[in-house]
Amino acid sequence: MAVSPTQATQSDVVDAIRRDILDGELVAGQRLVEAELSEWLGASRGAVRGALIDLTHEGLVERIANRGARVRVVSIEEAVEIIEVRAAVEALCAAKAAEKITDEEIAELRQLGEDMSAAVASGDVGTYSRLNTRLDERFIAISGQKVAAETIARLQGRSVRHQYRLAYRPGRSQISLPQHLAIIEALARRDPTAANRAVREHLASVLDAVREVASSRWEPSGGR
Amino acid sequence: MAVSPTQATQSDVVDAIRRDILDGELVAGQRLVEAELSEWLGASRGAVRGALIDLTHEGLVERIANRGARVRVVSIEEAVEIIEVRAAVEALCAAKAAEKITDEEIAELRQLGEDMSAAVASGDVGTYSRLNTRLDERFIAISGQKVAAETIARLQGRSVRHQYRLAYRPGRSQISLPQHLAIIEALARRDPTAANRAVREHLASVLDAVREVASSRWEPSGGR
DNA sequence: CGTACCAAAATTGTTGACAATCCTGCGAGA
DNA sequence: TCTCGCAGGATTGTCAACAATTTTGGTACG
Incomplete structure (x- = not known):
């Protein structure tokens, strides 16, 4: 999008392309020609070349030798797998976080929970969605599991496009809010087992929703 | 080690350096100078540069801007985290595998179990260790979870050096063999819950052993 | 009408030279 | 003696030109 006045460095390019893919500016399957992006x-x-290689490792871009790069298409099946793996790893983090959470952090998460409730009550889906992400990030950080955090971050990017549709489905917030509050409460009670289960239940519900969206999108589209 | 007569391609270099790190030919913390490796x-x-970047993404190499690359040192704490994440993801795979395993695959795993028992009985730790790896690979493949497989493969490399010491500890085989057989039996019974638990128990035991080795190595070494 | 072939264009891959950065060792001054 | 500063060397980072590969469009031939 924005072309900066100064020379863009490689990590700038990575960030720019990643953002464009995640925002849907670059659609799945689209060719990414090095020379074009370079000028762009x-x-x-x-x-640009280095950035595309990096993004390939992140799983956002697909590269075939001598035949260029394109925005990777993640199938519904793959999105499901990603969420399943995330569920397993995030549940681990939640359990660990419940063991080492401090009083200040509990207060912080409770506040987050109230903000989420308020956002849902006022129908502000965008804010709610952002708070969701923050909750995830926070309890993963609290768990102190760097490897798990890195693993989840890697997968996050690939599934975000599929989850995006979800947030704005009518009634979705009402389903997920109590699940998020349950996660917070389990962490506040310092109950690893409950936290583990709460995360799993939440992501199982996300999974159902993703599958449902998938099947409902079978008919309208007629594309390749 | 071997220098091929023909010009080595980038993926050759990746493989060569990875192997040398995993074999311990290149020790943790060692500097990796591009020009040296290039000639070597x-x-x-x-x-070589590209290979080092790739290996950085794999977590085997650490690169600091303008200051070169070195073999990444993975602390005991990190190794523990890696095994915890692997436990969560492999348990997921085991459960999935139990749901879709075929009769042929059950026979194959049972055979593998017998080979493992034989190797332990004859004290052939090397073979046993290799069969271990095969068992892991097989049930992950059977689960059909590509994302999980990729995730585990990524982590595998980093922890392998710590697990390596383990295999040759006296008595270790006797502890892990029944756990492996339990995994096989759970899969053969097509019992997802049991398979999940069997994998978790096995890796929990690995974890204990790694921690133990860690503490026993505190005294002999005199620091970097 | 379809197919095989070929040259031109477009695109990616690689190399070598040069620029930028960091580390080392030495010497001057306090 | 210790600290600071500064060349000199070593190493990494970047770029632009060149090589290799794939795609495309056209044409001749069956």
């Missing part, structure tokens, strides 16, 4: 972003071709 | 492996500096 005001960076050297080398930088 | 008979590849261009660009190829």
Whole structure:
């Protein structure tokens, strides 16, 4: 999108392309020609090339030797798998977090819970969605599990496009809010087992919703 | 180690360096100078550079801007975290595998179990260790969870050095063999819950052993 | 009408030279 | 003796030109 006045560095390019993919500016399957992006972003071709390689490792871009890069298409099946893995790892984090959470952090999460309730009550889906993400990030950080955090971050990007549709489905907030509050309460009670289960139940529900959206999108689209 | 007569390509370099790190040929913390490796492996500096970037993403190499690459040192704490995450994800795979395993695959795993028992009985730790790895790979493949497989593969490399010491500890085989057989039996019974639990129990035991090795290695070593 | 082939264009891959950065060792001054 | 500063060397980072590969469009031939 924005072309900066100064020369863009490689990590700038990575961020820019990643954002465009996540925002849907670059659609799945679209070709990513190095020379084009280079001019588009005001960076050297080398930088763009390196960025595409990085994004390939993140799973957002697909590269075939001598045949260029395209935005990776993640099938519903793959999205489901990603959420299943995330469920397993996040549940681990939740259990660990419940064991080492401090009083201040509990207060912080409770506040977060109230904000979420308020956002849902006022129908502000955008804010609610952002608070969701924050809750995830917070309890993963609290768990102190760096490897798990890195693993989840890696997977996050790939599934975000599929989860995006979800947030704005009517009634979705009402389903997920109590689940999020349950996670918070389990952490506040310092109950690892309950926290583990609460996270799993939440992601199982997300999974159902993703599958449902998938099947409901079978008919309208007629594309390749 | 071996320098091939023909020009080595980038993926050759990745493989060569990875193998050397995993084999302990390159020790943790050792500097990896691009020009040296380039001459050593008979590849261009660009190829070596690219390989080091790839290995950085794998977590085997650590790179600091303008200051070069070194073999990443994975602390005991990190190894523990890695095994915890692996436990969560492999348990997921085991449960999924139990749901879709075929009769042929059950026979194959049972055979594997017998081979493992034989290897332990004859004290052939090397073979036993290799069969272990195969068992892991097989039930992950059977589960059909590509994302989980990729996630585990990523983590595998980093923890392998810590697990390596383990295999040759006296008595270790006797502890882990029944756990492996339990995994096989749970899969053969097509019991997802039991398979999940069997994998978790096995990796919990690995975890204990890693921690124990860690504490027993506190005294002999005199620091970096 | 379809197919095989070929050259031109477009695109990616690689290399080598140069620029930028960091580390080392030495010497001057307090 | 210790600290600071500064060249010199070593190492990494970047770029632009060149090579290799794939795609495309057209044409001749069956």
